[in-house]
Each structure stands twice: as structure tokens, then as C-alpha cells.
Amino acid sequence: MIKVNLLATNPGVAPPREWLPREQRSALGGASVLLVTALALGGYWYYQASQRATIATQVAAAQTELTRLKAAAAMVERTNTRRTELGERLALIERLRASKRAPVSLLETVSYSMPDGLWLLEIRQAAASVQIDGRATSITSITDFTERLQNSGYFLRPVEILSTSTEAIDDVSLVRFVVKAEVVPPQSPAEAAAAVPPTVAGGPVATVPGA
Numbered sequence: 097m098i099k100v101n102l103l104a105t106n107p108g109v110a111p112p113r114e115w116l117p118r119e120q121r122s123a124l125g126g127a128s129v130l131l132v133t134a135l136a137l138g139g140y141w142y143y144q145a146s147q148r149a150t151i152a153t154q155v156a157a158a159q160t161e162l163t164r165l166k167a168a169a170a171m172v173e174r175t176n177t178r179r180t181e182l183g184e185r186l187a188l189i190e191r192l193r194a195s196k197r198a199p200v201s202l203l204e205t206v207s208y209s210m211p212d213g214l215w216l217l218e219i220r221q222a223a224a225s226v227q228i229d230g231r232a233t234s235i236t237s238i239t240d241f242t243e244r245l246q247n248s249g250y251f252l253r254p255v256e257i258l259s260t261s262t263e264a265i266d267d268v269s270l271v272r273f274v275v276k277a278e279v280v281p282p283q284s285p286a287e288a289a290a291a292v293p294p295t296v297a298g299g300p301v302a303t304v305p306g307a
Contacts, residue, residue: 190282201250202226202279209244213237221279226251227258228275235260238273251277 206219206228213233220227232238242255258274 205245205248205250209241209248211237211240211244214241224279224281226277226279228277229273231263231270231272233270235271238271242275245275245277250280252280
């Protein structure tokens with residue numbers, strides 16, 4: 097009798113078991129590549145979205161800071177403009193006060209500078225120039241008058257004697273004179289505080305034409 101073994105070529109050895117068919121291995125490899133690519137693209141997109149959000153936040157913060165700085169700059173400019181306007185107003189007020197005090201100060205200075213034996217006929221002022229007409233009993237009185245005007249600090253040096261002439265009134269010989277002086281320009285409060293008081297003695301001696 098002849099026996100044939102149809103189950104195995106090698107008796108007692110089991111054939112190896114395949115978990116994944118060979119035909120599906122290539123498909124699984126391709127799917128793995130696609131999955132990795134999709135994950136990489138997703139990560140890159142997330143990174144770009146995060147960067148855009150960060151940049152947008154920084155731009156918004158910079159815009160807010162720029163707006164704040166513009167407002168601060170505008171406030172500083174308004175403050176400087178206001179300060180300039182106030183300075184101009186104060187200067188105008190000071191000029192107006194000086195212009196109101198000027199006639200009184202002029203008359204006081206001239207009156208205090210008059211020696212005995214001298215009287216005035218007319219005082220004319222054009223801007224800073226002052227011309228004084230008067231009579232005196234002697235040339236010495238006129239010279240003393242000009243020296244006192246110079247030392248008062250109200251007028252610039254020198255005070256000039258423009259002319260002198262002899263007149264007889266009621267058989268009394270008098271000297272008619274014309275004196276010219278320039279008023280010292282007004283000073284600001286700061287300059288006036290820092291100014292040195294004028295000296296009382298000294299200074300150029302006025303000359304008398306024809307004396």
C-alpha cells in the first residue's frame with residue numbers, strides 16, 4: 097500500500113505566519129509617509145499662526161505706545177505755546193507799566209536834579225530823546241543840573257548842553273539853556289534785579305558851548 101502526506105513537505109515543522117500581507121506593506125508605507133507629511137505641515141502652520149499672532153500683538157502694542165507718545169508730544173507743544181503766549185503777555189504788561197511810569201519818573205528825576213537858581217520852561221520828549229529848556233542864574237547851575245541828570249541813572253551819559261544864551265529880564269541877567277538827554281532803555285525784571293545801581297559821583301562833565 098502507498099501513503100501520501102498532503103499537509104506538509106517536512107513532517108513536524110509549521111509554516112511561518114504573516115501578520116500583514118506583502119501586498120499591503122507598500123500601501124502602509126505610503127500612508128505612513130502621508131501621515132508624517134501631514135503632521136509636519138500642521139506643525140509648520142501652527143508655528144506660522146503663532147508667529148503672526150505674536151507679531152500682531154507687538155504691532156498693536158507699538159501702535160498704542162505711538163498714540164500715547166503723540167498725545168504727550170502734542171501736550172508738550174501746547175504747553176510751550178502757552179508758555180510763550182504768557183511770556184509775551186507779561187512782557188506787554190511790563191511795557192505798559194513802564195510807559196505809564198515813564199512820565200512820572202521823568203518829572204521826578206528832573207525835579208530832584210534841579211539846583212537852586214534854575215527853573216524850567218519846557219520839557220519835550222520824543223521816544224527816548226528828552227529836550228529841556230530853562231533859565232538859570234549862572235552857568236554853574238546849568239552844569240550842576242546836567243551832572244545830576246547824568247548821575248540819576250535815568251539818562252544815558254553824557255547829558256548834552258545844546259546851547260546857552262544870555263537874557264536880561266527886569267534888569268537881571270539870566271542864562272537861557274537847552275539840554276538834551278537820552279532815557280535809559282527799560283529793563284526786564286530779571287535785568288533790573290541783576291543791574292548794578294548807578295554811581296552818584298563821577299562821570300563825564302558836561303561842556304558849555306562858548307563858555
